[in-house]
Amino acid sequence: MLWPGSVFIRGAIASLRARAIQLDVPIALGLVAGLVWSVVSTVRGAGEVYFDSLSVLVFVLLVGRWVQQRQHRWAADSVELLFALTPSAAHLWSEGVVVDTPIEAIRPGDIVVVRAGEQVPADGHVIEGVSEIDQSLLTGESRLVRARAGDRVVAGSSSASGELMVRVEATGESTRVGRLMRLVEEESRRRAPIVKLADRIAGWFVVAMIALALGTVVGWWRIDPARAIEHAAALLIVTCPCALGLATPLAMSVAVGRAARRRMLIKGGEPLQLLASPGVILLDKTGTITRGRASVLDRAGPAEAWPVVRAIEEGSAHPVARAIRDHLGASGIEARERVDDVRFESSGAVARVGETEWVIGSAAFVRARSRVSTPETDGAERRAVASGSTPVLVARDGEIIGVLAIGDEVRPDALDAIDRMRRSGWRVGVLSGDHPDVVRRVAEGLGVDPSLTFGGCDPEAKLEIVRRRLGEGTVVMVGDGVNDAAALAAATVGIAVHGGAEASLAAADVYLGSPGLTPILDLMLASRRTMRVIRRNLAFSLFYNVLAAALAILGVLNPLIAAILMPVSSLTVLASSFRVRTFGARPCP
Numbered sequence: 001m002l003w004p005g006s007v008f009i010r011g012a013i014a015s016l017r018a019r020a021i022q023l024d025v026p027i028a029l030g031l032v033a034g035l036v037w038s039v040v041s042t043v044r045g046a047g048e049v050y051f052d053s054l055s056v057l058v059f060v061l062l063v064g065r066w067v068q069q070r071q072h073r074w075a076a077d078s079v080e081l082l083f084a085l086t087p088s089a090a091h092l093w094s095e096g097v098v099v100d101t102p103i104e105a106i107r108p109g110d111i112v113v114v115r116a117g118e119q120v121p122a123d124g125h126v127i128e129g130v131s132e133i134d135q136s137l138l139t140g141e142s143r144l145v146r147a148r149a150g151d152r153v154v155a156g157s158s159s160a161s162g163e164l165m166v167r168v169e170a171t172g173e174s175t176r177v178g179r180l181m182r183l184v185e186e187e188s189r190r191r192a193p194i195v196k197l198a199d200r201i202a203g204w205f206v207v208a209m210i211a212l213a214l215g216t217v218v219g220w221w222r223i224d225p226a227r228a229i230e231h232a233a234a235l236l237i238v239t240c241p242c243a244l245g246l247a248t249p250l251a252m253s254v255a256v257g258r259a260a261r262r263r264m265l266i267k268g269g270e271p272l273q274l275l276a277s278p279g280v281i282l283l284d285k286t287g288t289i290t291r292g293r294a295s296v297l298d299r300a301g302p303a304e305a306w307p308v309v310r311a312i313e314e315g316s317a318h319p320v321a322r323a324i325r326d327h328l329g330a331s332g333i334e335a336r337e338r339v340d341d342v343r344f345e346s347s348g349a350v351a352r353v354g355e356t357e358w359v360i361g362s363a364a365f366v367r368a369r370s371r372v373s374t375p376e377t378d379g380a381e382r383r384a385v386a387s388g389s390t391p392v393l394v395a396r397d398g399e400i401i402g403v404l405a406i407g408d409e410v411r412p413d414a415l416d417a418i419d420r421m422r423r424s425g426w427r428v429g430v431l432s433g434d435h436p437d438v439v440r441r442v443a444e445g446l447g448v449d450p451s452l453t454f455g456g457c458d459p460e461a462k463l464e465i466v467r468r469r470l471g472e473g474t475v476v477m478v479g480d481g482v483n484d485a486a487a488l489a490a491a492t493v494g495i496a497v498h499g500g501a502e503a504s505l506a507a508a509d510v511y512l513g514s515p516g517l518t519p520i521l522d523l524m525l526a527s528r529r530t531m532r533v534i535r536r537n538l539a540f541s542l543f544y545n546v547l548a549a550a551l552a553i554l555g556v557l558n559p560l561i562a563a564i565l566m567p568v569s570s571l572t573v574l575a576s577s578f579r580v581r582t583f584g585a586r587p588c589p
């Protein structure tokens with residue numbers, strides 16, 4: 001009681017000072033009553049003592065609390081994890097010499113070199129070079145953006161093709177990543193803890209228990225003062241709210257543990273309770289609804305052109321070139337041609353195969369080097385643009401002969417998952433940093449309400465949209481990038497999906513380790529099952545306490561029998577929590 005059990009005493013005192021009765025109050029009251037009565041009986045040399053029962057009770061309660069607190073290991077280190085998104089070193093340019101320097105030593109005004117495939121270490125402006133910049137990690141934009149002299153680049157983005165020289169303007173906490181870090185920290189502090197059903201019941205429970213104990217003493221005092229104290233002690237012991245205290249956290253902890261075995265990491269029980277009630281769910285597009293990487297969605301052109309295209313793209317590290325190689329390889333097309341000379345530029349490639357010149361790249365890049373096209377290729381290019389894809393043209397000796405539509409493929413389970421979410425009562429929306437036209441077309445294909453479709457959103461806009469929706473009830477934000485981190489932290493429940501950035505995982509309440517939207521459905525259905533288990537546990541605990549209290553008041557129970565019955569309710573709650581498969585081995589129906 002004085003060492004491990006004191007945590008309940010301190011918690012009870014703190015809650016009373018705050019004028020908010022929590023479960024520690026009735027737990028502490030039951031422990032103190034048992035201890036005082038045992039001390040009195042020991043001094044008197046008569047009556048029952050319950051030191052052994054109190055020791056077991058403290059042990060059981062602390063084990064339950066330890067299991068619960070293990071799920072709350074994810075803390076404010078989400079802020080520090082954001083800095084893992086920028087490189088630890090930079091290529092510092094000084095008087096024609098490039099030196100690798102720790103990122104902490106970079107200062108505004110310095111010039112750094114960003115090579116192809118590397119991340120930009122700080123915010124700044126390009127002073128030399130041309131490259132395609134991948135900003136999807138920070139903005140959610142799936143398309144590459146060309147950066148040249150005078151353009152601004154931000155820390156965390158990466159150069160996909162060329163080499164850049166960047167004059168540093170902001171480093172560390174002053175970068176856009178740093179500002180997002182502060183937003184995450186701010187929203188994490190603002191979130192008010194949910195008031196558990198068990199906490200509300202405990203307030204009434206402790207008042208009723210004290211009143212019954214006093215009434216028992218008064219009622220039996222006229223008959224037999226010794227029996228009055230004994231019956232009151234029996235009442236306090238048998239109704240010690242261990243089952244009531246364990247009902248909610250135990251069921252939550254069991255559900256969280258089972259979820260972890262299904263690669264769902266949940267930060268405590270609060271998200272489970274919130275997800276059990278339908279509200280608004282906002283889905284990020286890039287990496288959540290879609291696969292989050294460039295892929296070939298369609299192609300048009302003669303069959304003999306594709307082995308040559310495959311051979312030319314073999315030497316490029318560009319994401320679009322990789323997507324073309326993967327697509328052609330999956331179609332069984334091998335690189336059978338020998339490329340004599342190839343020159344890769346930021347927007348395409350120019351190669352010589354035998355006596356023929358081939359050009360592959362963006363529409364502007366290819367058309368600047370080719371004058372002839374066909375109605376078939378023109379039509380294929382228009383269809384790609386109309387569908388929200390990026391057309392990549394293939395030209396041979398100045399004639400455009402092929403078109404590849406590059407886009408971000410929608411996940412195969414997205415349509416069914418979103419439809420089932422709506423049938424479950426959720427209002428589904430799309431919130432993305434991608435181009436509004438692309439977002440609108442994806443949302444239309446999935447049947448998403450246009451009033452809940454938002455495109456072209458930077459991280460601050462996502463945060464503002466989530467904040468506006470909070471007044472409408474439960475708001476769930478689902479995303480995978482740093483650009484989603486602040487919105488994930490601000491939402492009622494933030495869900496980071498498979499493949500997400502570390503910052504989004506730290507800011508979110510839930511991380512889903514399996515790809516697709518179906519795991520979100522499983523999570524919602526399992527949350528409802530968990531809440532049913534909790535309600536059943538609470539109902540049993542209250543029934544047990546009412547029945548046991550009545551028997552103690554009537555004198556049927558003496559303190560010894562009360563001590564024997566005391567753990568029965570906890571064992572029943574334990575069995576109930578473990579028996580129900582909230583997160584079963586099979587996917588939720």
